[in-house]
Amino acid sequence: MAYNRREFISFLGKASMGTAILPPFLKGCGNLASPVTNNLLTSESTLDALKSVNLEGLSPSNVDDLLLAKGLDYHVILRWGDEISEKDSFGFNNDFTCFLPFNEEDATDGLLWVNHEYVNPLFVSGFDHRKYQNAEEHRTKEQVDKEMYNIGGSIVRVKQTDGKWKAVKNDPHNRRITAKTLMKFNWDNPINGASTAIGTNSNCSGGITPWKTFLTCEENYDSFFGETEYDNDGRPSHRDSWQGWEKFYAYPPEHYGWVVEVDPKTGLAQKHVAIGRYAHECCTLYELADKRVVAYSGDDKNNEHLYKFISSKPGSLKEGILYVADTVNGKWLALDWESQPVLQEKFKDQTEVLVRTREAAKILGATELNRPEDIEIDPITGSIFVALTNNYDKNDFHGSILKIVETDGQYDALTFKASTYMAGGEKNGFSCPDNLAFDMAGNLWFTSDMSGSKMNKEDGPYMAFKNNSLFVVPRHGKEEGKVIRLASAPNDAELTGPWFSPDGKTLFLSVQHPGEQTSDINDPTSTWPFDGDGIPKPAVVAITGDLIEKMNKLHLL
Template sequence: MSYSRRKFISFLGKASLGTALVPPFLISCGNTTTPTETKNLSEEELERLKTFVLEALPASDKDDLLLAKGLDYHTIVKWGDRISDADTFGFNNDFTCFIPLDENNPKDGLLWVNHEYINSLYIAGFNYRDYENPPEHVTLEQVDKEMYNVGGSIIRIKEEHGKWKVVENDPHNRRITAKTPIKLNWDTPIKGKTTAIGTLANCSGGITPWNTFLTCEENYDDFYGETKYENNVATTVSSDYYGWERFYNHPPEHYGWVVEINPKDGAAQKHIALGRFAHECCTLYELEDKRIVAYTGDDKNNEHLYKFISSQPSSLKEGTLYVADTINGKWLALDWENQPILKKKFKDQTEVLIRAREAAKLLGATPLNRPEDIEIDPVTGHIFVSLTNNKWKDDFHGSILKIEETNGAFDALTFKASTYKAGGEATGFSCPDNLAFDHSGNLWMTSDMSGSWMNNPEKPYMPFKNNSLFVIPRYGKDAGKVIRVASAPRDAELTGPWFSPDGKTLFLSVQHPGEQTTDVNHPTSQWPFDGDNIPKPAVVAITGDLIEKMNKLNQIEG
């Protein structure tokens, strides 16, 4: 089945910590959760919307967060800010999502923010780029600082007089770090344990129908390395980046999962049934019988797109994990019991899930060009997947993949795959990453060009300059065009777009400004210009007339 525009805009769902009334097609990664009631517009207002002109922002290499006409921003929280007497905000914030505390007040709630990784130059006082492997002189104290600055933050924020601010010392404010004990939601211990220590590499995420946060562990092997298999014999390979295994004996198998966080008390669990790989995000759909469908991608060259279908209501444990054969349009079951080729290779279902990448390849899954964020179109029900790039295959600019499930059924085992938009100079964007639909069904998109390749005359990204935020309008004369509406500071990328329940604020992360800095006294960026002369990752609130008009464009036809 599909979802009409009218059904989308007329849904009066309200989400808060006390309710679970989120429309199923909005339980997704980076999407708004609570479209508000649309009011009848006057003839004059409708006419203004029909003639609304969206002015594109030109590409820029300026060290600032630049916004298109009709937008403004203010900083909500940045790295190092105190969120309570005990905790400070972590580093390199990525995914954001917001749940109101009270369904009747969209301006007061809990913001979850991922902290994906650290830059040791700022956290631990050395530049990891100076070393081929993690430097031997790094101390336990330095590693502990790094461990504290990844994971995630829960912060209560309020909007007062048009500005969002952190409610300091609110009882909900807390950090989840690389040292937080987290239960493994599985009946079989993994490496002899039922609890993992910490979460890390937290990239994107989502929310559940029962209003908890999902955070996804992506490049987990940067921290404790990885387990490699040759002739089915396991060997642990050390990390090339942080080398935490020199101080902490935590097995790599405890990382690379989707993690669920309860916003009320910070209780967490890792969902083994969703498989282990570099999860970019986890996008949920709740079926009419309350069973859950979860889409997630493995953000690495030549890896795969996955879908979990639960067999029990409201479960992320009981069910089957599938991987996509996009060439033949089939979902292939990673089911040890019923796949002879998996039985031959692995000893049980637990091992299949831990080694999901190997299992997917044995089944003939289609290698993709870094599947990152996933969103469900709230109007059509189609699934959009960012394929960021694959430089080794000469795909420098990436594309957006569209999945149409057979008969619009999200638990279908067949589908049609096609390219929705390809990146490049002709379309005006490169390296799509995070996606979000607003209340009108307009698609918002961030880009992820690597800092070492941006603004480099020897690389193919010069025309695009800094990473940016784009919108693809669904209605009006600009429908289908890719329009730049924000440009990131130098070396940064914009991540984690999430709309407030009333559609008047876009929460957005500014991640790793000044990342190419090699000398702290001469940073490549000074954003957010708070007087410290140090670039700081931060979460901003983008507001303005443009946001509100984009969220009303659906009413032109309605």
């Protein structure tokens, strides 16, 4: 659907909790726009303004700091351990961010959702496995409890005053969702004998719904409670996790690996079984004209798949069919037990298909991809962009961005065309794309996810790129189509969760796991954000400045 200029600008301002009805739109991992016609972005005044933007990109850097290009500034909003209420504090390793203003007329006051993906026990609980020959014998339940508290998500009211964003401490909306928060399964049949799960973990990227709730996605869920694996005869066995939580809490692995929806006003959460169980990087929604929703999600693991859920009822993330992509032949394959005899041979019902989604996808012949991570919908063309981070096993060290064009531009279509939009590598100046976001002028922003253990190694593939970074691909002007580095992360960190404020003047961004390669807490590999105690802390920052406003010029004209 296309809007005229006035309708589009009006729509952009309605991403707030106070709006009862929105036009058909998409909401995803940092995306605030809906596909629009090109003439909206090609008026003479708009193009002149965009051409005037002087982008002076950064060179690769391994400086232990958050470095920004000319025309940008940042300030820290929240860091690990900050008190958000009398009983709660901000969690560890913040990832996806999402901002919902209270009032559509005021973009400076609202709720910030932040994912907390995982913990570094050395910092969070004081557990250092390197000190012991049999490390787990020395771990305590109290240490695990600290770790469980520090993952999940945070809801915090933030407000901008005199150009600075600050958390509103003790606001009634402020709360934590943790690995011990009780949440229901949005499904009629029990999951491993239960209708509820205890907690959420591995919260990587996410999304937002048309009804203005948060989606947080459980990615590397097997890191905490392990996984159930099946042999050729269907006999199950347990694979241990590397975090080892199941030694203290025997929670079923099947209760994790889902898309979780959180109500920002109440904190109530539910897990959506119909979207499938796998390492969800994000969940990007598009609302069709009849109010049915389409949800795109990728499985962030080597040789896994791209998925799409199409609801059969308006506003439902339960009733509908989950599909997996065959990108070679351009087909969406139905993971539907009733219509797929080959799935009936392997699984007893649709619930088992959804619990064992990865196995079902491979039975149908879905295309193996190189770690499909974040997904965004281009606000100009409507194409779907998918970050394929890398795949060491296939010698794909630098990854690429995949473009999906649904047939006739219909998001509930069952056929599509796939192509590579841009490949990583030294030629294009980036490696390992991860989180994606489009701004109001259609410029593509993305972050990189080079492993901390492999960055800045003379004999490795990433030496030329140095620290992880934030990039932009301008849509117009003299730099159109080029990859430009606008931010460089502190040591060992990655930049995650880019999300623009509704007025386009602020980019919320997470700085995740600075100092992750630290082996001695008294000699950390990073000390960012330089709080004076010498301890690195994950944090969420607000990036502002003249350059941000110019890049979002469409909204300001």
